[in-house]
Amino acid sequence: MTYFSNTQPEIILRKDREWSLIDSELCLVTDFLPLMGSTVKDGIAISSVTNVPYASINIECKKIKEKITGFICHKMDFAHLWAAFRERGVNEEKEEVLIYWSTKHYKYKILKILSASMLIILGATHLPKIVVMVCPKGTYESRANGFKWPPKQEARLFVYILVFGIKSPSWWVPDVMK
16 A cells, blocks of 8 residues: 655754754744743743753745754754744734854854864754844845855844845844854
């Protein structure tokens, strides 16, 4: 007997080695789902379960055609996504949340070396890796080929370039990233 499935193939990103598939690529977050009661209080991520990711996100990336689910394992990345979705709130009719995941944009050379070494040896790094942006709806689609984050470009300047013309975009950049 043959069984057919109509489900679309899915890519799961948990370890940094897996996330590197979309390093520096613009991605659209379609769902943000905190896991196991994870929350943020006074800017600090709180979870009663320490061996489970803080959240999962469903994302679209122009580079990848399959459905992508990413697990958020760093507390600062979780806090920034929480700030965008839960604290600030997203008007889904007018706004969308975009992210860049990267291990190549740290401020200091030693962090870049440490991150690259840990990624090779352990498959993961302990540093935050996600820049979160709330942008006008359609920003993601208006970038026909995506909008790759150049290695030497500073995050804040790059966000302004991405959402040029917006007076006060909302974004969250980890302190260790430039």
